[in-house]
Amino acid sequence: MNNEITGAEIVLKSLAEQGVEVVFGYPGGAVLPIYDTLFKQNSIKHVLVRQEGGAIHAAEGYARSTGKTGVVLVTSGPGATNVVTGLTDAMMDSVPIVCITGQVPQHLIGSDAFQECDTTGITRPCTKHNYLVKDVNKLSSVFHEAFTIAQNGRPGPVLIDIPKDVQFASGTYEEKNKIIIPSHRLFEPSPDFEKNKIEEAVELISKAKKPIFYIGGGCINSGPKASKLVRQFINMVGSPVTMTLMGLGVVGSSDKNSLGMLGMHGMYEANMAMHECDVMINIGARFDDRVTGRLDAFSPNSKKIHIDIDESNINKTINVDVPIIGDVKQVVEKMIEVWKEKKFKIDDHALKLWWDKINKWKEVDCLNYNNEGKQIKPQYAVQRLYELTKNTKTFITTEVGQHQMWAAQFYKFEEPNRWLTSGGLGTMGYGFPAAIGAQVGHPDALVVDIAGDASILMNIQEMSTAVQYRLPVKIFILNNEYMGMVRQWQELLHGGRYSESYTDSLPDFVKLAESYKAVGLRAKTTDELDDVITQMIETKNTVIADIWVTKEENCFPMIQSGSAHNEMMLSKDQKQDKKSAEKGKILV
């Protein structure tokens, strides 16, 4: 037939029809036909990373900063196994990704061929869905379904494994609108499905005396309109609101109702308010263990409303009173409607007393730290970074550890999609490639990876990528020569035995940057800090800013493992009681 094209061409055509502008990838034997087709076209840009793990985090950063689906293209065997961490990360944090892997030709599958692995077998638990495409004529429908599944309901990664012979074979292309996906394969909430629950929830909120909104990453995944609606509804109620690590930016940090982040390293007032509230409204969060602390002491006296698009999150760890399954923007829009329609109003007097109490907790000033001396405190470094970038369109990514928590505590986010961090999986090495992806999606914005000296080394090879594509990503290293969070736990729970958490023989980060033809800067004292940050922002090139911070600073406040929201530790002088410390030690 005349209209037949090769499998590789079908791949590119599907991506183009799906509106894909950029693919992050790394070539290899089993994807050569696709790379050959890529070479012959101009509509889709390819970003060549230096290790496949970098490709998938870059795709995550791209997806989370733009709201589009991130696309990854890697080869069979090691190419596929190197993306497993990123797939798991995207699964945990609900990031829409389509990952294309090459596979050995079908007649070699199962023969332990060169660079063969059971890719669909390995990635089954860390993808929303995956495919091994054996028939070239099914390739386009698989791609269109894959994109839909990646974005539909709770977003997540989808993997398509394509044997090399299928890439060479000829077949027909089917357009997106000709593909019918059976409804059971998707999540399709009907708008009126949860009407009664929504009314029940709104009435419960209207009767609350001590309400609190607990906002998660689901609000960001639901799109920018969801954040607007959530802010609007919270304003109508006048209730305090706290956000998870993934939800930062849904309500602006400067919003009068915002108590900031909650959880293990969250704000004292936010955790206390969660503990003492009478009605908790969870929107798009999943009662993660970093948030709840000890379950049997979690918000003991509240009625709980839980809005989630993923039914399996309902009653998974915390039993709730009013579960609502649905998309945040649809549900909250309906809630606002009901609130207006029924002319609900919250008890002003009770609310004032509640705010008075919260303001008392605020006086504890939980983020307070000792900022004496010329040595740079990591908290201060983040504060200065915020002050000097707040008027610029800035995206912040992080690696994982102390610096991540300081970034979450001290950088103020006013908008959704500006904060990209690995929450669920806690992947060190996430932040730099994610920053590359965010910069690709927003060429004119300032993108800063707040990093630690240990984390940054996990994907440092991507310096080469950043420089090649002239991506002016800034790496802001809070350098304490330790795996800081590991060291902190060892100090608090393991008698100060710093087993393997000190990094000897760190590279000279300035020279490292220069060797990649990037710019390296260093600040050793508080006097140098502002200049270094300003210079970093003004440099139109990839920059590593090596910020030497005090080495043994701990991240507080902290709910230690095994403790409850109202048992926060504000400094290291305040010891956890022995019994719960012992119990907590075995936890993560």
Add this chain to the structure above:
Amino acid sequence: MNKSVYASPDQVSETKRHILTVLVDNEPGVLARVIGMFSGRGYNIDSLNVAEVSNDENISRITIVTHGTSEVVSQIEKQLLRIVPVHSVTNLDQEGSSVEAEVALIYIYISDTNKKKVYQLCDLYRARKIENENNTTVFEIAGASERVNRFIKEINEITKVEIVRSGPVAISSIQKNEEE
């Protein structure tokens, strides 16, 4: 419930046996997805049965016997529904009424001394002898697991046996309208 890293509050309900019937698209890897979910999340599978039940629509029915508190089993159901090729999950214990059966094939070591007893017992349980080319004594018994258990227990007291069981399959016995 409470699959959290933190200590769980008091258990709410008692552990019970549940039969789940899962309708899935009959596509490669679907069984691995289902059982992988069980092992990955630490749930139990007591028995498992899979077969295609509709040729035209390419749908298979997976019957899983599991045990757990109702909170755990409800979480299992919800996790199963997240799997893309899963059409539906039915907990037959919550359906009200259902019929279940399984098949066991039993190779019975027969001698002149026990022959009579064996045949009597097989008659009693309506276990059917399966003719085969070697003329060995292989019996088939079908029915509720309880009944099969009893038969096996009794035959074991008489002689040595080898057993293979299918694990139960089950179906809701509630009256349904045809158009559904």
